[in-house]
Amino acid sequence: MIPFIRTISLLIIFLAGSLYACSTCFGDPNAAATEGMNWAIISLLVTTGGVLSGVILSIRKLANRSKRYWENKGE
Numbered sequence: 001m002i003p004f005i006r007t008i009s010l011l012i013i014f015l016a017g018s019l020y021a022c023s024t025c026f027g028d029p030n031a032a033a034t035e036g037m038n039w040a041i042i043s044l045l046v047t048t049g050g051v052l053s054g055v056i057l058s059i060r061k062l063a064n065r066s067k068r069y070w071e072n073k074g075e
Contacts, residue, residue, distance in 0.1 A: 028034060
């Protein structure tokens with residue numbers, strides 16, 4: 001495990017110079033590219049949130065059905 005951590009640490013140290021912020025975080029806030037990037041980030045967050053909400057609701061629905069099934073089966 002230690003060699004893995006050392007390797008990752010060295011990569012982070014040597015590649016840190018190439019990790020600059022995009023125009024959303026660092027740049028002209030009124031540029032067209034910045035506005036496009038902001039909308040891209042928002043749409044990805046909405047899509048991810050929608051998919052995760054669907055998965056969570058499906059799991060809850062299955063759990064409730066299972067609970068009702070086992071409650072009725074005991075009678």
